[in-house]
Amino acid sequence: MLGSMGLASSIGLGLALVRKRNQVLVLDGDGSILMNLGTLATIANFAPENFHLVIIDNHAHGSTGNQKSLTAMKTDLLKIAVGAGVDNVARVKTQSELKKLLTNITIPTVLVVECTPFNAEVPTIPISAVSIKNRLMKHLNAKPD
Numbered sequence: 001m002l003g004s005m006g007l008a009s010s011i012g013l014g015l016a017l018v019r020k021r022n023q024v025l026v027l028d029g030d031g032s033i034l035m036n037l038g039t040l041a042t043i044a045n046f047a048p049e050n051f052h053l054v055i056i057d058n059h060a061h062g063s064t065g066n067q068k069s070l071t072a073m074k075t076d077l078l079k080i081a082v083g084a085g086v087d088n089v090a091r092v093k094t095q096s097e098l099k100k101l102l103t104n105i106t107i108p109t110v111l112v113v114e115c116t117p118f119n120a121e122v123p124t125i126p127i128s129a130v131s132i133k134n135r136l137m138k139h140l141n142a143k144p145d
Helices: 008-018 030-034 038-046 077-084 095-103 129-142
Strands: 024-029 051-057 089-092 109-114
Touching: 008 024, 008 030, 008 038, 008 051, 024 030, 030 051, 030 077, 038 077, 077 089, 077 109, 089 095, 095 109
Parallel strands: 024 051, 051 109, 089 109
Antiparallel strands: none
């Protein structure tokens, strides 16, 4: 997503609700989830079996200059997801744990992937928001429900 920080999980959930035969896996960052915490409550109450959210928690707002996110301090996204009512939540710390969990996902899941803080400069995405939208729409139209 470009120019809509915090909304990838909401958009993915909407897709999963209307495209029930497709698996929807959303990759999102800790900073993005922090901008739309309400999405975790919505996921808890409405997530269909084909929806899964992977939160990459690098404790930074990477796309806006690597400022520390609140997860670098006291905020725990796993606890927030549990408090919101998400039934299947896990914290992942290794690549093998992530692979194992992603291979066996069968119910709505929120995975919080703990990783090393990202300190490199993140380049600007060289694709316009309209191009991203058009690419997604083309892909969705190519896959019948």
